[in-house]
Amino acid sequence: MIASTRGGLDLLRSNWKQVSAILFLGFSSGLPLLLIFSTLSLWLREAGVERGAVTYFSWAALGYSFKFVWAPLVDKLPIPALTKLLGQRRSWLLLAQFSVITAIILMASSDPATQSGLSVMAFAAVLLGFSSASQDIVIDAYRIEAVEKDVQALMASTYVAGYRIGMLVAGAVALYIAAGLGTTKEVYIYSAWKWTYLSMAAFMGIGVLTTLLVREPVARGESSYFHHVSDYLRFVLLFIIFVGTFIGSFLLLSDLVVGLKAALAGAEGQHKALAGFAGETLRLAVSLGAALGAAWLVVVIGVARREMVRDTYIAPVADFFHRYGKAALLILLLVGFYRVSDIVLGVISNVFYQDMGFSKQQIATVTKVFGIWMTILGGFLGGFLTLKFGVMRMLMLGAVLTVVTNLLFILLAQAPGNLPLLYVVIGADNLTAGLASAAFIAYLSSLTSLSFTAIQYAIFSSLMTLFPKLLGGYSGQIVDAIGYQQFFLGASLIGVPVFLLVWLANRHTEVEQANE
DSSP states (O other): OHHHHHHHHHHHHHTHHHHHHHHHHHHHHHHHHHHHTHHHHHHHHHTTOOHHHHHHGGGGGGGGGSTTTTHHHHHHOOOTTHHHHHOHHHHHHHHHHHHHHHHHHHHHTOOTTSHHHHHHHHHHHHHHHHHHHHHHHHHHHHHHHHSOGGGHHHHHHHHHHHHHHHHHIIIIIHHHHHHHTTOOSSSOOHHHHHHHHHHHHHHTHHHHHHHHHSOOOOOOOOOGGGSSHHHHHHHHHHHHHHHHHHHHHHHHTHHHHHHHHHHTTTSOHHHHHHHHHHHHHHHHHHHHHHHHHHHHHHHHTTSSOHHHHIIIIIHHHHHHHHHHTTHHHHHHHHHHHTTHHHHHHHHTHHHHHHHTTOOHHHHIIIIIIIHHHHHHHHHHHHHHHHHHHOHHHHHHHHHHHHHHHHHHHHHHHTSTTOHHHHHHHHHHHHHHHHHHHHHHHHHHHHHOOGGGHHHHHHHHHHHHHHHHHHHHTTHHHHHHHHOHHHHHHHHHHTTTHHHHHHHHHHHHHHHHHHHO
């Protein structure tokens, strides 16, 4: 352990500029997340929005799960004037950060207590999810390209630390500001939340300043298909057609979900929630299929060049399957399900704490301040242990501890208002989350090829959150139907199959590498 610590310090000394930069960029990346999830859920609840509708807002972050669609644009498309001045990574990072700031300001300008305000809030939340996901695409690519592979575990743990500090500000600091300005569950004050969110927009200035100060990573070879303006425009048109078809199909299929709910109007609550989840999943799959079909047609008729599509979308996927062979499918299953237990539980966590009788100040102090520091500790612990024991062993440890610590929430549900128990549960849960996240980020980084950094990591991180966020959107309805204790038991048990996936992925990856 001493040798591992010394090695980590040597890596830190030789890469301190990149490590420092990723700390602040991690902050910029972590700040928007809770402004869509838990902090927003408390605002909506105080504004009188029903619990089931509150958890639907978690779908605003589905942009994180589909960012692989526009990641190639971020990876290849130059921004006029700005790219020449700052470089490909920094120019897109700056654009994404200003988009995040705009979305937060728009949310601050919307009162969800009114129907029109709630509609604007929904649009602004989606914009924030899209903008924040775009920022993450660039930061992930920068983190991987800025240092060698042996520094990735250290970069991952530092990124987790910055990310969690950003969450601390968006969680605890935001709740302190809102409470200090007088808004409560009993007395809702819109202006208090307005100024809270405006202050969060101001904190994004840290990320903007970091972007202006960091150096662009070493440029990689660019595809020859991206040298002409017409190529860029045709590629953007392909993206617009894909997105437009997806949105149109998604809206047209809304009657599918409505019909399922109507058919089960007399069913029990949990059956309604499961039917709604099945309907939304089918709606999403059909819409995605229609969008892919439209994109294929655009390529066939020559609107977009086949070479560009192959170079941008097909080549990164083919490279991954070529490198990992039969183990590729196991790896993708592991990526898609590793965080399912953690994310599903996290969607409704702040509403749970409030329902258990904890005040906003207590929630902020315990779950945000204390919890975030425990996560940071877990992140650095995970980073150093990964250097010593290897990433797969730490992935398994993180998966096991996630299931165990999530079961502790059952005890909390049985003891409403028990503040010491809240500290114990949050401490264990966040320490585990930090450890598992650091190992998982290092694992995802190791899977990517430097030739396709942005698109491959975007695919992995999108897959990581897609199913959990779809399921998490119905967590409010599920809790209404079966109660918190049964919900936490179910959220823990769905993490058990991950143990097998980690073991199989490790075993088959070693076999494939041995056969190369």
